[in-house]
Structure formats: C-alpha cells, structure tokens
Amino acid sequence: MSGVLEQIAGVLYEGDDESVCTLVQKALNEGIKPGQVLRNGLLAGMDQVGVDFRAGDLFVPEVLISARAMHAGMDILRPLLSQSDLASSNKIVIGTVQGDLHDIGKNLVGMMLEGGGFEVIDIGIDLPPEKFVDAIKTEHPDIVGMSAMLTTTMQNMKHTIDALENAGVREEVRVIVGGAPVTKEYADEIGADGYAPDAGSAVELARSLVKQKDG
Ligand code: B1M
Secondary structure (H helix, E strand, C coil): CCHHHHHHHHHHHHCCHHHHHHHHHHHHHCCCCHHHHHHHHHHHHHHHHHHHHHCCCCCHHHHHHHHHHHHHHHHHHHHHCCHHHHHCCCEEEEEEECCCCCCHHHHHHHHHHHHCCCEEEEEEEEECHHHHHHHHHHHCCCEEEEECCCCCCCHHHHHHHHHHHHCCCHHHCEEEEECCCCCHHHHHHCCCCEECCCHHHHHHHHHHHHHHHHC
16 A cells, blocks of 8 residues: 555544645645545545444544544545545435434444445434435435434334335345444344444444345
C-alpha cells in the first residue's frame, strides 16, 4: 500500500480530521484514484477502529471521533468517486423500533457500517413497522437493521418482521437486530437473519450477509 494511504488510515484511527483532509488531498494530488483512497485509506482505518472497539481497546467517544474524521475525508472524496465506486456499496436501512427513543447505539452502528463501506439510510427512532416497510419499497436496501434498548420495545422487532412478511417484502432483505436487551436466541426466535452485540460486529455480520446474498 502507498505510504500516504497508510498515513490516512493512521490519522483517521487517531481521529485527527484535519490531517485526514490534508492527506486525502495529498493522495489525490499524487494521482491516486479516489476509490483507492477510500478503500485503502479511510475504510482501512475505520476497519481497524471496528476491530479494536470489539476487542475493548477503544471506547465509544474514540469511535465517534474517528467516524467524524472519516466524514471529513468523505466530504472531499464523495464528488470525485466514480459511479462504479458508489455502485459497489451495499445499502442498509437502519432505525430504532416503535416506542423506543434511544439512538446513541444505533447511530454508532450506522457510522461503523458507513466506515465499513455501506451506504447507510438512517430512518430514525420510534418507528412503526410501516416505516420499515416503506423504506424497503423506496430504498431497496440489501439489509434492514433494527435497534431496541428496552425489553418492552424489543417485541416490536417481531412486529416489524411480521409487517415485512405481510407486505411481501421480507424476502427482499436480510434483517439484522441489536441493542442491549437483544440476544442471539431472541433474534433466532423472531426470525431475524442475524444479531450483533456491538457496532464492530454489526459490520462483520452485514458483510457476511451481503456475501451470502450476492453469492
Ligand atoms: Co434509557 N434506558 N430510558 N435513556 N438508557 C436504558 C436502556 C436502561 C438499561 C437504563 C437502566 O434502567 N439501567 C433502561 C432499560 C431497561 C430495560 O428495558 N431493560 C432504560 C430506560 C428504562 C429508559 C426509560 C424508560 C426511562 C424512563 O423514562 N423511565 C426511557 C425510555 C424512553 C423511550 O425510549 N421511550 C429512557 C430514556 C433515555 C434517555 C432519552 C434519557 C437516553 C437516550 C438518549 C438517546 O439515545 N438519544 C437514555 C440513555 C442514554 C440510556 C442509557 C444510560 C445508555 C444507552 C446508550 O446510549 N448506551 C441506558 C443504560 C445503559 O446502557 N447503561 C439506558 C451507549 C450505546 C453506545 O450502547 O445503545 O447498547 P448501546 O448500543 C450498542 C449495542 O447495544 C449495539 O451496538 C451499540 C454500539 O456498540 N447495538 C446494535 C445497538 N443497536 C444495534 C443494532 C444492530 C446491531 C447492534 O443492528 C441493527
């Protein structure tokens, strides 16, 4: 990998948004393709953030700072990325289920997925099942992600999956769930395709599901 790309990954990991911007510009000036700067610079740095967060070596504030640095770099790259760079990203719709206002974990998962190369459509909080159905119909995502933080609202994940089935869109997407009270057993019980305990694992899970879907 070119030195400047490794440097980008390093300063992104450190959450140094100014250096990310300077080095992204430097890489472009050196003639490195925007798609390569994205994959081998920004996404490589964010991948490492995910690995270390999962291992407990990084904490939520550090992940948020790295995500902010990634966004700063993306602002420069986005207009330069080719259609093929953009088309290669898989899409995920994410939201917090009905009755639930917690969004810190969901936002973190969204940021990590974005850092993992996904196009993330965040549809918000306190979402009735129909909002997920509508988002599938309009956005055609590969994956739908639901977050719940209350034992009372996690049941709405099941209601949402039922609504997807009733609307005839369940087969179009893979459904993943997470949030503090949610478990792998619960995910299996309600017919979700996957469960992730944290944001880093959500990226791994989403990647494995799109691989299955595409393969
Ligand atoms: Co609330 N709250 N809260 N709260 N709150 C909890 C969740 C609670 C455990 C606190 C407690 O009693 N010890 C408790 C739930 C008990 C239960 O049901 N078992 C609780 C309660 C009871 C309530 C209210 C009912 C309180 C009241 O009004 N009486 C009320 C409900 C409001 C509602 O939603 N209708 C309420 C309100 C609030 C605030 C608004 C004040 C605020 C939310 C602010 C916000 O989100 N914008 C709040 C907060 C901050 C918390 C705690 C303190 C922190 C939650 C958090 O953000 N954690 C929480 C106690 C705690 O967890 N220590 C608590 C940090 C975040 C990064 O972690 O969300 O777990 P987390 O996300 C992780 C993973 O879970 C996973 O990845 C994330 C990152 O690693 N993950 C996914 C999450 N979503 C995922 C989706 C995936 C995959 C992984 O795939 C799609």
